[in-house]
Amino acid sequence: MLENIALIREVHNHTPVRIAQEEAKVYLNKINRIDLGLKRPHQCNEVEVFYIMIIRALMTNEKNIVILNPLAILKNIEFLAIAMRNLAILNETKNIIILENEINRFHYEGMLVFQ
Amino acid sequence: MILKFIESIGDKTINIVFEFLEASKFVYLCVTHMFKPHSYNPAMRMVLTKQIYFTSVGILPLFVMMAMFFGSIIIGIVIVLATEYNLESSIGSIIINFVMDEFSPFFTALLISLRSGAAINTEIAVMNVNKELNTLREYKIDLIDYLFLPRIISGMISVTSLSIVFAIIMLSSGYLVTLFYMNMDLHAYSNLLLSAVEVKDVVVLVSKGLAFGFVITLIPIYSGIKTTNSYTAIPISVLNGMMKLFIAIFLIEVLSLVIQSL
Numbered sequence A: 001m002l003e004n005i006a007l008i009r010e011v012h013n014h015t016p017v018r019i020a021q022e023e024a025k026v027y028l029n030k031i032n033r034i035d036l037g038l039k040r041p042h043q044c045n046e047v048e049v050f051y052i053m054i055i056r057a058l059m060t061n062e063k064n065i066v067i068l069n070p071l072a073i074l075k076n077i078e079f080l081a082i083a084m085r086n087l088a089i090l091n092e093t094k095n096i097i098i099l100e101n102e103i104n105r106f107h108y109e110g111m112l113v114f115q
Numbered sequence B: 001m002i003l004k005f006i007e008s009i010g011d012k013t014i015n016i017v018f019e020f021l022e023a024s025k026f027v028y029l030c031v032t033h034m035f036k037p038h039s040y041n042p043a044m045r046m047v048l049t050k051q052i053y054f055t056s057v058g059i060l061p062l063f064v065m066m067a068m069f070f071g072s073i074i075i076g077i078v079i080v081l082a083t084e085y086n087l088e089s090s091i092g093s094i095i096i097n098f099v100m101d102e103f104s105p106f107f108t109a110l111l112i113s114l115r116s117g118a119a120i121n122t123e124i125a126v127m128n129v130n131k132e133l134n135t136l137r138e139y140k141i142d143l144i145d146y147l148f149l150p151r152i153i154s155g156m157i158s159v160t161s162l163s164i165v166f167a168i169i170m171l172s173s174g175y176l177v178t179l180f181y182m183n184m185d186l187h188a189y190s191n192l193l194l195s196a197v198e199v200k201d202v203v204v205l206v207s208k209g210l211a212f213g214f215v216i217t218l219i220p221i222y223s224g225i226k227t228t229n230s231y232t233a234i235p236i237s238v239l240n241g242m243m244k245l246f247i248a249i250f251l252i253e254v255l256s257l258v259i260q261s262l
Helices: A001-011 A017-030 A034-039 A045-057 A068-072 A079-091 A102-108 B002-034 B042-057 B060-084 B090-128 B132-138 B143-182 B186-196 B199-223 B233-261
Strands: A062-069 A096-098
Touching: A001 A017, A001 A045, A001 B042, A001 B143, A017 A079, A017 B132, A045 A062, A045 A068, A045 A079, A045 B143, A062 A068, A062 A102, A068 A079, A068 B186, A079 A102, A102 B199, B002 B143, B042 B090, B042 B143, B060 B090, B060 B143, B090 B132, B090 B143, B090 B186, B090 B199, B090 B233, B132 B143, B143 B186, B143 B199, B199 B233
Parallel strands: A062 A096
Antiparallel strands: none
16 A cells, blocks of 8 residues: 555655655554555555545645545444544644534544544 | 438437547547656656556567567468569568568557557556546546556557567577578578668558557557446446457558558
8 A cells, every 4th residue: 555655745746656655654654554555455444444545645735634424434433533543643734624424423522632 | 210310320420529529639638748747757657667567578478489489480481472473582671571561560569459458448447437536536646647648658668669579589580481491591691681671661660569559558548438337337348449449450550551552
């Protein structure tokens, strides 16, 4: 998945492949999931795909990131808490907006570390 | 009844014209992107390198064997026929014309279209059905720069270079036939070929290789992005793409014969 994540920088900023992949590794290291870099898409579970999507979005030049229905991506409520914690670890500079169904609001209560 | 018949003709004509205009626009976009330095970003260059490897290096062992096999047989047949019709004096130019102008680029084009053309068509069609193309668009990744251009350029480079390799191997293996059939030594054989080679032959070989390489990748890509959103549409897309591709290859071949005969 390393190539997958690094692609954004290579295309948008014309960053050389090696440097873009190093940047991707820094993000993966932050959540102690450097192993994800060597996996193929079909080898990743829902939460791993979620991390890849988030890191890829963080590597864009956009200021705001909108996550639409995280639970629909994660598929399992048990993953939500750890995914949100890692999301807070990964993000340093961007505004992350989560759009979720009202019915799922209580799943997020008490775990949001960002406004 | 007659009105409906006329309507259906009009409908089909309009559809064909629109399809032609759409395809022309796609060709125009690909060609213009080819000349934009901005298209050559690091990701594109990496895909291009991989594509060249998969298209021309991966096929090399099979390709060399086929060139040697066909080379000795076909050159043998050409020599036998030329001797039969008392054309020994122009045997060098017959071999060069046949090998460089016609057989090498055509055979290479057929082989690459069967191997890589079908693969590219399937790959793009699957990406289209799986909405991967939409994801790339969402991330503002230009599909032409990242997906299509590396494949087109790789096709052009691969078919041209493999045509040259094919011609060289074919002419070299042809020596064996001349040695046994005509008792011709290597020096005489190489002189025969070198004196027959003209700049025109090299130009024809390279330009046909580039033209074949362009259509071998462009038509499958276009067919792939036109796939409707279901898995059952993928084999139909490949089938249609390959049919159009073979028609295009024959048209280029005919066009080159017409141009050469002028």
